[in-house]
Structure formats: C-alpha cells, structure tokens
Amino acid sequence: MSGAPTAGERIAEHVVSVDPADTTAETVHAVARAFLDTFAVAVAATGDPVDVALTGYVAGSTGPASVWAGTGSLPPEHAALVNGAVGHVLDYDDVTSPLRGHPSIALLPALVAAAEAGGADGRRLSAAYAVGFEVICKLSKACALDHYARGWHSTSTIGLLGATAAVAHLTGLGRDAVRDALGLAVAQAAGTRQNFGTMAKSFQAGSCGAAALRSVALAGAGMTASAEALDGGTGGFLRLYSTPEAAAALDAELATLGQGPGELVTSGIDVKKYPLCYATHRTIDLLLDLRAEHGLTLADVDRVEMRANRGGLAPLLHDRPTTGLEAKFSMQFAVAAALLDGEVKLRSFDDEQVRRPEIQGFLPRVTPTEDDGPPFPRFAEVTLHLADGRTVGRRTHALRGSADTPLSDDELLEKVADCLGRGGLGERVKPFADAVFGWADRPVRSVLARRLS
Template sequence: MTNAIDARHTQVAEAPVSLGAPTAIERIARFVSSVDPADMDDLTIRAAARAFADTFAVSVGARRDPLTGVLRTWTAGEGGAGTIWAGVVPAGCTEERAAHINAAMAHVLDFDDASTVMRGHPSAVLFPAIVAVGESSKATGREVSAAYSVGFEVWMKIARAVSTEHYKLGWHATATLGTIAAAAAVSNLLRLSETEVARALGIAVSQASGTRQAFGTMAKSYQVGAAAAAGLQAARLAQAGLTSSPDALDAAEAGFLALYCVPGARELLDAHLATLGEAPGELLARGVEVKRFPLCYATHRAIALALELREEHSLNAEDIVRVEVETNAHGMEPLIHHRPMTGLEAKFSMEFAVAAALIDGAVRLRSFDTEDVQRPEIQALLRRVVGHEGPGDLNPRWTTMTIQTRDGAVITRTMHDLKGSAQQPLDDTELLAKVVDCYQYAGLEADDGRRFATTCLDWADVDIRELVRSSGVA
C-alpha cells in the first residue's frame, strides 16, 4: 500500500540513533517508525473510528461555549489550509493553529473520552494533531487509525510508569504526556525515520507543560490545544532537521522523568517499554472511556448512583439531609471546586454533579449554563454533599454513595463498572445518539450528525479531509 505522505517525504539512509544501549526515546522511536498503516487490523481501525466520531462531535458541541469568541479573536485574519472542525473560524488557519483550536474545542465541554490509566484525555490531543497533518496529505482513515494507535500506545506505556504520581504532583497529564504522544502519532503519519522520530520525541519533551491549577478555567482547554500543536510542531521540526537529546525522557538528572515524576519512574518505564507494540496493543486491550455526562470523569459514578437512587426511592432535594460520596484513592484530586459559580468550575465539582443529578434527574450539556449552576436549589443542595477518598489505589475505580433523608432513612450503594467505560462500552446506537445530541446542542441538523457518524464508522478508505468537509459543520 502506498502511503499518501510517503510521496511527499523521501527518507534517506541514516546512521543508527546510537551505538550504546538504547534510551527510552530510542526504543519508542523504533516502534513508532515501524508501524505500517497497511498492517492495521479491522478492530483497531474501528476502535479509532469510534473515538474520532466521539471527539469530533464534542468539538462541534462546543460551538456554543464562550471559548469560541476567544478563538475567533485569536485567529482573526490569519488564513491558511487548516480546517476548524466546529466551524468557528471559517476562513481556516495554519496547520498548528488548527490542531490547537480543534483540541481546545474538543476538550472544553469536558465531554471527550478519558483514560483512567493515563489520568487524561487521549483523543482530544491525538486526533487534532493527526488530522491537521492528514488533511493536507489526503490521509485515509486507515492511516489516521495507525497514527492514533501509535500515539495511544506510546502514551499508555509512559502513563503506566508515571501518571498517578505525576498527576498528584500537580501536572496536567493530558497536556504533558499528550505532547509526547502527539509527536509520536504525527511522526508515524509523516513516515519519519527512526532518527527523526527520536528527535521529534526529544523536541516534544522540551515543550511538555500544563498544571492542574488551570482546571475550571479556559486555560485547561488551552493546555490541551497546546499539547496537540506542540506535538505536531515537534514532528515537523524533526522532519526539517532540528536535533534534540535522545536522553530527554530518562536522563538521570535533567530528563523528563527526573524532573516531572518521582523516584523509580525510570525503572517502571523501562519495564513497560518491554511490551511496547505487543498484540493486541493498548488501544484494544485497554481502550478509551467514552463519557455519558459532560464533566470530569471522576464524577461519573457518583452521577450514575444519584440518578439510580433518585428514581428508585423517589427522592426530593428537600428531603435530603446529607449526601456522602466516597471514591477510590486519587478520585477527588481533579475536583477542586466545591462551591462552583460558573459552568467551567461546575465541571470539576463533585458537589455540583451530585446536586444536579438529584434535582434534575439528568446532567446534560445545558446543565452548565451559568444560570443553571447558580440556581438557588442547586447551590443549597450542593452544600449538603461531601466527598472524600477511600483507601487503596486509583485502579479499579469505584464510588460509594450514602444518602441520609429527613425521615431517618440511610441509603447506601457502591458502583464499580460504568456504562461507557472500557468494560461496558457504548454500543453504536448509543454513540450515534451522543453525536446527534452534540450536533443539536450546537444548533445543527441531527441528520448531518447521523450521516457523519455513519460514514466515520466505516472510514478505512475515506479521505479524512473529505470526511471533515462533509460533516455539515466545517
């Protein structure tokens, strides 16, 4: 099979990356440069297609978000071939800017997919970076799937070694690890040589940044966009000849692991890289967790419990004295807003999530309009919700809810598996319904959403640029 990008990029014979024991970057580069789209199996292609349909749809739903006005101002008059999926910058922009804006839009509603292992959101970073390059090269769904699976694999291996402690230190893992993974993904799409991929990864390490203090503000989505753009830029710069350190990840004193993580990360990464690329691959073995509710994934089991108990016990807010939510270890870390007054703050509030579910019987995109967040009944009930972490580890995830009512009743239930998780994935009908919901929330036609999703799920030989153009949005 001829890769459309190969025709534009002629590889030259190069010396091996190094003559000694390979560094972490060199081991990753060997894997990235070895993956051929022609070898992609149907299950991997379909998994990537489903993830893209979800990611594109939530970026479309973000058309109503105030962030769109900021982005229009930022890109005014820029021009270029890059396509903005949500159509908020119709004149187009540069490749890097397209990656940045599409990633920010995919993430701002916090409706994009997640990964517990990564402590982050893979698709919102990876697809915008890949597609920004793929549009100009007429890449097919198969080629996009290969690049996505490569980025996902690299991200997962690094995350398995560092994510829990890295995240606990305050780093926004989607932005930091995502930059490195995006560089790997775009490098694969560009068919870079092993040496070039190693350079791209080193450049990406130089740009990895973002902290959790931004949660509940537009800067969180900006960080996700910056990761996509930086990863893309790293691959392009490596292709142009920019050099970087092959020790950038695991150098003892000044490498990424030494600076951003805790002692022992180097040894853990070394162990996890031993299985890099082994079948069936991380995308199929672990998968993504597709959200049913548009807010931080750490709240989702609590929401599901609240909805179940509300219906089964006919609960009214006035009758509830106290709601206690206990989560797995580290389950409360991203939920930093306890008295939210804006939609973005509410997306990182356990108290709001539970109150909205109990009062409204649903948590929807419109639940995060400012006037809805500030409703007196919501603000009153969220003050009776308390959350804390239980013992153990991050995985497996679980949540226990205990509700006390005025008549003295105490209702308790625990939830482990969650619909939309890798263990209980949404079926195609449920995914299609989510796509349509995002389109309609954005004021677009439901039929356009259905057509886009249907085409996307069979995208192996589809030109990605044509898919985006036929979405009814861009």
C-alpha cells in the first residue's frame, strides 16, 4: 500500500502506541465498575436457557478462562462466547450512546478471558478496555446511526471491531498484525436486530468476543487481511454496512484518536437501572415518578400516549409480548409493568409475569410514537389519560444511571448485590467488589477467584 494510511492502519497505530503505564486511576476505577456490573448481570442469568444451551455446547472443553455464571473454566474463545451471551440475555448490561448498544459485553468477556490466559493485571486490562472503547465510539460516531437503522446489531458488529482492538492491545500484537486482525474481524462482523427478543440476540453478543479472540490469534499466527477492510470502496465495512459518506466521517473521527481525555470520559458508560431495552428507560423513569406523585394504579389509567425522538423506538419490536425475552423489547410492556407494579425488576420478565391478564389487557392501550424531528437530543414524553377524565404528563431528556447522571458506587453495588443474590453469590458481594476495585496491580485471574472464596 502507498499513500495515506487506511482506517485500519490508523487504528492499529493507536492500539500499539498506548502505554498501559499511563492508565489513570480514574480509568481503572471506571473499568472496575463496568466489570462488576457486567459480571453481576451474567451471574443473575445463571440457569437461563441460553446458559444451559451454551454450557452444554462447550461441555468437555477446559482452559484457563473462568465461567462467570458457574464454577468451571474454558478455553478463552469458549469462555468469551458463554460469558458474553449469558451476560447479555437479561439485557441489563451497560450501554453507551454513540454505539446504540452495549460496550462492556462486547469488550469484557474477551478481555477477561485473554487476561486470565496471559496473566495480565487489572491495569493492563483497563488500558485495553479504554483502547477498545475509543475505537467503538469513533466508529460509532461515523456510522452507527445509519448502520443501526439498516437493521444491524451494532453491539456485535462495531463492538467486535472494538473488542479486537482491545484484545490486540492487551496481548501486545504488532502494528501490521493489528491491522490484519481488524480485517479478520470485519470478515466475521454480523448480527441483526431482527433477532431482538430471542436467544439469538445474546448469542450475537457472545460471538462478538469469541470472534475478537479468534481474529487476534489468527493475525498473530500470520493470517492477513485487506488493509482497506474498514474503509475500502469495494465492500469495505463502512460502505457495505452504512453509507458512502461514513468513510469521510470516520476520517474526521480518527483525527482525534488518542487526543483529549478520551471517549471513556467524553461519551462515558450508562449503567442500566432496569433489565430491559434502554429505549424504554426514560419512559419508565417518568411513569414511576408520576405514579408516586399522583398515587396512581393501573386501574386509574385509561390509556397512555408515549412519544420519543426519531429512531428512539427502533429496537422495540414487540407490541404484544408473551415471553420475557419479547417483553424486554416492548414499550407497551414497560408502561404496563411500571404502572401495575410500581417497579421493573428482574422478576418482571418471568414468562408468567408477562402473561398476567392485567398486563396483556393493557398492552393495546399504550400508543408509542416517534417525533419527526432530529434524532438528537433523545427524549421521552408520556401523557396519561386517566379514568376520571384528567390527563397528567411529563417530558424528559435525563436518564438515571447515564454518564451524565451516573449511579454512585453504592447504588451500583445495590444492583450488583441483587444480581449476585439471584445467582446464588449474594454473600460474596463485598469481598469480590473490594478485590475488583483493588485489581490495578493484581492478576485478573486471582481477582476472579475471589468470587468463590
């Protein structure tokens, strides 16, 4: 190749230029929070049908990487597949706005498996996470809005590219091999929003981490790929999965790669308060507030109108859900459950809870619509038409748990305790959290061992 460096080459240069010794205490703490949240959500899914199916699939294989929702260990690729899928099935894992998806479930299953296999400590893992997060956000800002609108599951496509960069950094891959690993990742990037509300959605997330490890291993073994796999004009990722303009947009984003405080600070991580699609969360916040302020019950409400920004309802495919998985992608269910129960918890998504007559009967009374204005800033607006003829309503841009209004460490640990308790590890919350928050200079494998000891 001659001329200007390709997007893959520019990203590879960034990956190899980051020095883990420069990782700040704030970054280490932020990644520790992300890991605690992601790990706990996986443990909460112990015994889920996705867990059972994948555990059976990898039965008989052993290796150095921990199974989060269990006690076994697996080869890194298998561990990333299982932990990534099980950690995503509850749809309770964190998100970041540029991606329109879930960064930590894309990054951490692969990174933790690689760290356990290679003996890396929490500081090195945190540096690699920040590298991967940076790549995810830069790619997302260039193409995710259109990419997602076309039906791609950005967690498992763009997330795979970020995870590949992260694992490449953690394992010390050379510059040319990083470029090739990104090309090999493009060869495997897949996942569709049509699978939302099914087990396949979480499988897509798990496959992301496994493919990242595979891409890095193969590139390290000498397998090559096109240097233009990301931004080439003949089937490059951006042109194929987004628009022709995305390559120029990425060029502008990569001009700031490695500059300033970084995307982990500027875009940040949103921690979910409710275990369902993030597109419902502003609405749930509003409904719980209105319910409490006006002393309302579901019986007091005749119908609900809900409005969101353009594209704000895109992930919500199920108007009349009958299973817990479908209900996680239903605005109608989110509204009905919040008004009926005054909460939206893990237990809300047991199939029998979704099928309650009060819930099913109210679903047709919820009318979600999208605004025809710009997609940003994101908002939710609800209007409750009450049985006595009154209307009450509210609009918000704010989102509890977002990077702008983050949960405190104590609030995060309340969620972690709830999740670990559901998975049978409730008594391990404090010692495990202490170990994770202190993991900077400790091998990740020794920290993982604290979950059981």
